[in-house]
Amino acid sequence: MRCVSIGLCALQLAVFTGCRLLPQKANAPFYPIGIYSVPSTNDFASLKQVGFNLVTGSAEKGYLEAAQAAGLKVLAAPGTSAGRGFNLAAAARTVKTFDVHPALWAWYLVDEPDMQQIPPETVVRNHAALKSLKPAKPTALVLSQGYEALDYANITDIMMIDKYPVPWLPLASFGQHVEMTRLALGKGKPLIAVIQAFDWGSFPQMLPGEKNLRPPTHEEIRCMTYEALARGATGLFYYAFDAGWKMREHPETWVALRNVVREVNERLPLFQAEHRWWAKEHQFGDPAHRFNAALQSSVTSCLLRVTGANALVAAGDYILAVNNTDRTQQYSFALPRTHHAPDSQPSTLNLQPLQVPVLEESRSLVVQNGRLTDAFLPYAVHVYGPL
Numbered sequence: 001m002r003c004v005s006i007g008l009c010a011l012q013l014a015v016f017t018g019c020r021l022l023p024q025k026a027n028a029p030f031y032p033i034g035i036y037s038v039p040s041t042n043d044f045a046s047l048k049q050v051g052f053n054l055v056t057g058s059a060e061k062g063y064l065e066a067a068q069a070a071g072l073k074v075l076a077a078p079g080t081s082a083g084r085g086f087n088l089a090a091a092a093r094t095v096k097t098f099d100v101h102p103a104l105w106a107w108y109l110v111d112e113p114d115m116q117q118i119p120p121e122t123v124v125r126n127h128a129a130l131k132s133l134k135p136a137k138p139t140a141l142v143l144s145q146g147y148e149a150l151d152y153a154n155i156t157d158i159m160m161i162d163k164y165p166v167p168w169l170p171l172a173s174f175g176q177h178v179e180m181t182r183l184a185l186g187k188g189k190p191l192i193a194v195i196q197a198f199d200w201g202s203f204p205q206m207l208p209g210e211k212n213l214r215p216p217t218h219e220e221i222r223c224m225t226y227e228a229l230a231r232g233a234t235g236l237f238y239y240a241f242d243a244g245w246k247m248r249e250h251p252e253t254w255v256a257l258r259n260v261v262r263e264v265n266e267r268l269p270l271f272q273a274e275h276r277w278w279a280k281e282h283q284f285g286d287p288a289h290r291f292n293a294a295l296q297s298s299v300t301s302c303l304l305r306v307t308g309a310n311a312l313v314a315a316g317d318y319i320l321a322v323n324n325t326d327r328t329q330q331y332s333f334a335l336p337r338t339h340h341a342p343d344s345q346p347s348t349l350n351l352q353p354l355q356v357p358v359l360e361e362s363r364s365l366v367v368q369n370g371r372l373t374d375a376f377l378p379y380a381v382h383v384y385g386p387l
Contacts, residue, residue: 146180162194170293193228218256285330316386
């Protein structure tokens with residue numbers, strides 16, 4: 001939404017597959033964990049300390065140099081935006097001046113063209129004009145609706161999707177729109193999920209007539225974060241720090257967001273992991289509630305293969321399972337099959353483990369008939385493994 005600048009993010013394609021906060025090697029890949037709307041450079045040091053590594057802001061010398069000093073990257077508009085008012089001369093001046101700056105990460109072409117009713121062909125034309133300037137940094141745009149992604153996918157180097165459901169939509173709609181965007185992009189394209197960390201009550205003109213508006217809870221922010229991972233996002237962004245909604249004036253939300261960002265950094269190998277195909281066979285203790293309000297599974301689960309381990313997350317295969325509903329769920333699934341033999345030879349099923357640890361929960365689940373069964377509180381997240 002241009003009027004409130006809701007949702008954006010980006011990344012540099014060449015370094016999109018991972019990151020480490022403490023410590024970081026000089027050539028370590030970068031996993032984006034961003035926060036939107038940071039107008040003051042005075043906040044850079046504290047945001048870096050929280051665990052963010054990316055902000056949106058101005059393509060200005062002072063702003064970029066302050067970000068570089070704080071160890072942050074910046075997503076910035078190229079002096080213009082796609083649409084009727086696109087100004088190639090302004091883009092040329094901005095790109096020529098700032099594209100080489102090490103803190104400048106990506107050029108933000110347009111915010112929510114679907115909501116602004118900017119035709120895809122206009123975005124394509126403006127993007128081609130921007131690319132004619134031969135910027136070294138990638139380009140990005142953000143959508144407000146996943147079902148629009150088929151028309152806007154693969155225009156810019158990076159796609160983002162923002163969906164802010166709390167509390168006026170079911171939280172399940174967030175994961176649904178991330179998944180629609182991923183399906184439109186295909187497997188290889190970078191996808192940033194922009195996650196709600198604000199109260200719609202700060203923008204009453206955007207949801208006229210809606211009552212009882214509130215910010216998301218810690219459980220909801222955490223749920224959406226892991227839903228993004230499970231649905232194929234390759235980076236995270238949170239809206240917003242200072243954009244009408246002023247995060248520091250809402251300490252409960254700020255504490256919740258800081259805790260989630262800390263957890264993401266601690267579990268980075270999971271967020272960097274490879275998604276593996278899995279012949280999933282799952283069941284619910286209460287079949288009547290096996291579908292969420294978006295008519296998808298009430299628990300989103302996926303198989304992740306971790307290779308870049310850290311002290312907390314060992315290498316191996318993990319099952320991530322996320323209850324995307326406000327109901328307690330009992331969820332059961334068959335463990336994935338693993339094989340000793342190469343693909344060219346008949347495969348031999350490994351013996352299943354007797355127990356599987358639950359990451360950071362000081363417990364393990366007993367494997368019964370090749371299956372695990374667990375209880376999920378509303379919006380709960382469990383990670384099982386290594387298998």
